[in-house]
Amino acid sequence: MKEPELAIEVLNIDHLGIIAGIMDEMELEEEVNKKVGIKSREIVSPGQAMKAMILNGLGFLSAPLYLFEQFFVGKATEHLIGKGVLPSHLNDDRLESVFVSRLKEIKKQWTFEGVNVADSALYTADNISAMRELKWITRVPLSIKSAQIKILDIKPEQWEKSQISGYKIAEKESNYGEIKQRWLIIESEARKESSIQQVNKQVEKQKEKSEALLRKLYRQEFACQPDAKIAIERLSNSLKYHEIKDIEYFEKASYTKSGRPSKSTEINQKRSQVKGKLDL
Numbered sequence: 001m002k003e004p005e006l007a008i009e010v011l012n013i014d015h016l017g018i019i020a021g022i023m024d025e026m027e028l029e030e031e032v033n034k035k036v037g038i039k040s041r042e043i044v045s046p047g048q049a050m051k052a053m054i055l056n057g058l059g060f061l062s063a064p065l066y067l068f069e070q071f072f073v074g075k076a077t078e079h080l081i082g083k084g085v086l087p088s089h090l091n092d093d094r095l096e097s098v099f100v101s102r103l104k105e106i107k108k109q110w111t112f113e114g115v116n117v118a119d120s121a122l123y124t125a126d127n128i129s130a131m132r133e134l135k136w137i138t139r140v141p142l143s144i145k146s147a148q149i150k151i152l153d154i155k156p157e158q159w160e161k162s163q164i165s166g167y168k169i170a171e172k173e174s175n176y177g178e179i180k181q182r183w184l185i186i187e188s189e190a191r192k193e194s195s196i197q198q199v200n201k202q203v204e205k206q207k208e209k210s211e212a213l214l215r216k217l218y219r220q221e222f223a224c225q226p227d228a229k230i231a232i233e234r235l236s237n238s239l240k241y242h243e244i245k246d247i248e249y250f251e252k253a254s255y256t257k258s259g260r261p262s263k264s265t266e267i268n269q270k271r272s273q274v275k276g277k278l279d280l
Contacts, residue, residue, distance in 0.1 A: 011076040016055050020080045023051055029082075036098070044089050046098055048082050052090050055080060125177035132179055140183060146176055151185060159187070166190055203241045203280075210242050210278055221271035225249050228274040236276075244276040 013020075023029065029047030036046040044052070056071050072087040081090075116136040122128075123138050140147045150172045159168045172183045217235060222228040228249055236244040251270045 011079075012074060013076050013080060016059065016075070016080055019055060019058055020051065023054065044085055045082075048085060049090075049098060052077075052081055052085075128177045128179045128181075140174075140176075144176070146174065147183075150174070150183065154185060162186070206239070206241050207278060210239050214244065214276065214278065218273065218275045221252060221273055223271065225272045228272045232274045232276060239278075242278045242280055245279045247274060247276040249274050 029045070029051050032047035032050045033045050038045050052068075052072070056068060059071060069087050069091045072090050075087070077085050077087055077090065114135070116131075116134055118136065118138045120139040120141045122136070123140055123144075128136075142148060142151075154170045154172075158170045160170070161167075162169050166189045168187050168189075170185045170187075172185060174181045174183050213235060217231060220231070222231065232244060232247060250273055252273055253270050
């Protein structure tokens, strides 16, 4: 009887195996755990998290923190970092949950005045509130509504030329998370021009689609004018860059006899139609 074939899973370690081996010889993980301490429910210890961050940093890739887990997919994480450690355990939530408290611990050991620099994953109301005693610099995510409002609220006279050609800067104050902050908004003329061109292309592409939808609606017949009104308002609300104006409603009659109707031909029923024009 032929024995069943065993499934073989191949995982990479690349040059990271050498780096992990050096860290093991240095006993880096043990030293970090000794300094920081380990919580009983932690799957990944602080030392292992530090080890993972170093491996990621030396992985010849540049990616934001929320893609941290993806870096380890397909890699032998148990061999590199520790038994039972999977890529799913190495996510941005795990790294951030030890981050602010670790900064405070490091701050106690500093013998100089320092500033913490981090990417936008650090910027949450809870984190900046917890760091009120620390100095920090980070990028504010544009997913935050107050950031979007402040950018749109910049007046032309508030922009100042940067020392770097092609850039200008505007300064705003913020109290996000009930923490007073100084925000610097930087605009690149080249990036702005490129973005405008991309938007113009999108607008033109959407215009063609919207006009096609409007023509289709124009040919459609409705039982009554309220139905036609609902249809054109629904279409207008779905448009991203345009709105429909100069809306007109009219009736189309159908007759009991085919062919060109005479004055005496009876109307069978009336149907409503609608048309309008696209406007930015």
